[in-house]
Amino acid sequence: MTKAEHNEQIANTIYQQIGGDKFMYITGSKRPVIIEKGLRISLCKNGTSANRLDIILNEGADLYDMKFYKLSVRKSDSHINTKVIASHKGVFFDQLTDIFQQVTGLAVAIPVIHIGGNND
Numbered sequence: 001m002t003k004a005e006h007n008e009q010i011a012n013t014i015y016q017q018i019g020g021d022k023f024m025y026i027t028g029s030k031r032p033v034i035i036e037k038g039l040r041i042s043l044c045k046n047g048t049s050a051n052r053l054d055i056i057l058n059e060g061a062d063l064y065d066m067k068f069y070k071l072s073v074r075k076s077d078s079h080i081n082t083k084v085i086a087s088h089k090g091v092f093f094d095q096l097t098d099i100f101q102q103v104t105g106l107a108v109a110i111p112v113i114h115i116g117g118n119n120d
Contacts, residue, residue, distance in 0.1 A: 010057050011039040014064070017093045018055075018100070019108065027106045029053075043068075047105030050085040055096065064091040068103050 001009075011034040024032065028044030038056035050068035057064055068086040073079070086103045097108040 007036060007038075008034050010037055011035070014039040014055050014057070014096075018096050023097070023108060026110060027100070027104075027108060038064075043104065044106075048085045048103060049083075050104065053100070058090070061090065063089075064093065064096065065089045066091055066096070066099055 011032070015032055019026075023029070024041075029041045030044070031042045033040040035054065035056070037059065038054055041053045041055075043051050043053055048068065049070045052069050052071045054067045054069075055064050056067070066086075066088045067084060070083045070085060072081050072083075074081065088099050088103075091099060100106070101108050
């Protein structure tokens, strides 16, 4: 397996673990991009100024590192600036969406509402 194929496999696994297309739709996230050992997502407006999220696999520990940050480009000279908003290391796959919700304040699932019938 090539390095590019390995990175694609990791990114696809992360994408499925966070909820795939449903996650992207519910959270308003966009443009998932394969990066070295991970996935980068553009975030919609949220409770922080973060507009990007990198989820990187730490292969030795089989855990993830999450970095929420603001990426901005100065128009006058195209200077790229990044400011880390929150960083979490050693995250288990089943904690990814919980941490996403804690940091951004965005819901990651549509609540189930029962109309009529028994309310036992």
